[in-house]
Amino acid sequence: MTGLGHRLHRPGSTPVHRLPPQCKLVATAAFVLAVVCTPREAVWAFGGFALLLAAVAALARVTPGFLVRRMAVEVPFVAFAVLLPFVARGPRVEVLGLALSQSGLWSAWNILAKASLGTAASVLLAATTEPRQLLLGLERLRLPPLLVQIATFMLRYADVIVGEMRRMRLARAARGFDGRDVRAFGVLARSAGALFLRSYERGERVYLAMLSRGYDGRMPVLNEIAATRAQWAVAAVLPVAAVLVASGAWMVG
Amino acid sequence: MTPSLEVSGLAYAYPDGTQALYGVDVTIGKGERVALLGPNGAGKTTLVLHLNGILHGGLGTVRVGGLTVDPKDRKGLREIRRRVGIVFQDPDDQLFMPTVREDVAFGPANLGVGGAELERRVETALARVGMLEVADRPPQHLSFGQRRRVAVATVLAMEPEILVLDEPSSNLDPAGRRELAEILLGLDVTMLMVTHDLPYAAELCPRSLVLSGGVIAADGPTPEVLGDEALLRAHRLELPYGFDPAFFARR
Ligand SMILES: Nc1ncnc2c1ncn2[C@@H]1O[C@H](COP(=O)(O)OP(=O)(O)OP(=O)(O)O)[C@@H](O)[C@H]1O
Numbered sequence: 311m312t313g314l315g316h317r318l319h320r321p322g323s324t325p326v327h328r329l330p331p332q333c334k335l336v337a338t339a340a341f342v343l344a345v346v347c348t349p350r351e352a353v354w355a356f357g358g359f360a361l362l363l364a365a366v367a368a369l370a371r372v373t374p375g376f377l378v379r380r381m382a383v384e385v386p387f388v389a390f391a392v393l394l395p396f397v398a399r400g401p402r403v404e405v406l407g408l409a410l411s412q413s414g415l416w417s418a419w420n421i422l423a424k425a426s427l428g429t430a431a432s433v434l435l436a437a438t439t440e441p442r443q444l445l446l447g448l449e450r451l452r453l454p455p456l457l458v459q460i461a462t463f464m465l466r467y468a469d470v471i472v473g474e475m476r477r478m479r480l481a482r483a484a485r486g487f488d489g490r491d492v493r494a495f496g497v498l499a500r501s502a503g504a505l506f507l508r509s510y511e512r513g514e515r516v517y518l519a520m521l522s523r524g525y526d527g528r529m530p531v532l533n534e535i536a537a538t539r540a541q542w543a544v545a546a547v548l549p550v551a552a553v554l555v556a557s558g559a560w561m562v563g
Numbered sequence: 564m565t566p567s568l569e570v571s572g573l574a575y576a577y578p579d580g581t582q583a584l585y586g587v588d589v590t591i592g593k594g595e596r597v598a599l600l601g602p603n604g605a606g607k608t609t610l611v612l613h614l615n616g617i618l619h620g621g622l623g624t625v626r627v628g629g630l631t632v633d634p635k636d637r638k639g640l641r642e643i644r645r646r647v648g649i650v651f652q653d654p655d656d657q658l659f660m661p662t663v664r665e666d667v668a669f670g671p672a673n674l675g676v677g678g679a680e681l682e683r684r685v686e687t688a689l690a691r692v693g694m695l696e697v698a699d700r701p702p703q704h705l706s707f708g709q710r711r712r713v714a715v716a717t718v719l720a721m722e723p724e725i726l727v728l729d730e731p732s733s734n735l736d737p738a739g740r741r742e743l744a745e746i747l748l749g750l751d752v753t754m755l756m757v758t759h760d761l762p763y764a765a766e767l768c769p770r771s772l773v774l775s776g777g778v779i780a781a782d783g784p785t786p787e788v789l790g791d792e793a794l795l796r797a798h799r800l801e802l803p804y805g806f807d808p809a810f811f812a813r814r
């Protein structure tokens with residue numbers, strides 16, 4: 311399988327996988343919100359959040375190795391956080407012979423902890439929910455239908471466009487084109503233009519095909535399955551626990 | 564009996580000025596299977612897009628089962644699009660939903676069908692083209708031949724009175740081509756099939772039209788049309804080497 315999102319998804323049939331996507335989306339968002347609202351000085355609370363996620367990961371049979379590898383998107387933020395103790399002003403502390411800014415250290419910790427927890431939660435969501443299901447979840451949460459439609463089409467046609475791109479590259483290579491030259495830029499720019507035109511024309515043809523089958527601006531609702539109360543309750547366990555931890559952190563601190 | 568399709572005096576120019584049709588007259592009776600032949604650029608696709616009101620604004624009229632195609636009449640247009648099912652040339656254009664099942668459901672759902680009836684239509688249509696087992700897969704993961712068959716199913720699910728196919732046999736391997744022919748022969752609908760594949764026309768359609776330069780150049784029984792060498796040569800049509808149209812005339 312190629313394509314967007316498929317590398318993130320791990321098929322399975324655990325209770326986490328089986329929850330309706332809209333429940334998981336809301337649970338993830340609420341969890342992240344609770345994490346973000348927690349004061350950075352309450353270090354123990356972040357340990358608690360991490361434990362909660364670890365429990366969900368274990369339930370979903372997502373291995374720690376997979377989780378860590380997929381969290382690589384976070385790296386730029388980490389790099390930024392590492393800089394902070396060096397550049398921030400204010401009182402300094404001595405760490406391993408280096409004078410680091412105290413507030414910078416706290417800021418770095420704040421970014422690192424919250425970003426990691428947020429990323430881990432999103433990776434877990436993506437690992438247990440097919441991209442298609444995610445979109446269905448968004449639709450059922452009454453997101454603007456146009457946005458969901460656009461994302462749905464992206465999901466459907468990403469492979470087609472990537473395939474077209476690959477064929478164009480092959481066609482260039484077959485006629486002796488070598489992209490490692492400065493003069494190549496012009497050719498590449500024209501190829502990009504051609505790709506855009508082709509995608510645009512495809513869009514037009516798809517639209518005609520949709521009209522032919524009675525499309526009048528609104529997608530028909532095909533998957534209107536409401537989640538049961540029990541399912542919402544199960545999904546609520548994670549955010550409720552997180553909110554408890556976060557309020558604990560406020561009261562203690 | 565009112566004919567399924569009546570096109571009269573249809574002329575059309577694209578917005579950029581290209582005149583594609585110069586006055587086309589065609590009548591197709593109920594239950595007929597007709598091939599629409601013609602060289603590249605003859606205007607075949609342009610004609611097809613007129614049959615359900617996607618293209619309009621030129622001269623002439625199109626009537627489907629007695630109902631005139633009128634772009635201003637939205638309710639009538641909806642009915643026309645239910646009656647005329649078009650299978651486009653590239654299945655990737657036709658299959659735009661995330662799964663096969665949703666794609667087949669798209670048309671009937673737009674017509675207001677829902678619930679168990681929608682389910683039944685989807686299953687029947689997929690079963691008719693032998694694609695029930697791929698119902699829950701995304702279209703982009705199917706082979707080309709499977710996608711073509713699913714494209715036919717998306718239209719069958721709308722239970723059209725006229726099935727219009729734009730080059731249904733193109734890019735299919737010989738077995739896929741034959742299997743599609745068997746499916747099409749088993750359908751009880753009026754059929755208009757655009758094709759460059761003359762033996763396919765001979766096999767599936769008793770009657771053939773030749774569209775060339777935006778006008779109908781010939782209209783008759785397929786064996787006669789394909790047997791007229793001068794006509795074929797004049798309109799850039801060629802039979803495959805060794806093919807004998809008389810074989811079909813005898814059947
Ligand atoms: N969108 C468009 N804008 C302008 N001209 C067009 C457009 N589409 C088609 N044409 C022109 O209209 C004429 C008829 O095209 P059409 O696509 O109907 O031919 P066709 O018979 O389907 O050909 P083919 O066998 O290659 O599919 C051609 O001259 C073509 O260049």
Ligand SMILES: [Mg+2]
Nearest residue numbers: 607608609729
């Ligand atoms: Mg065409």
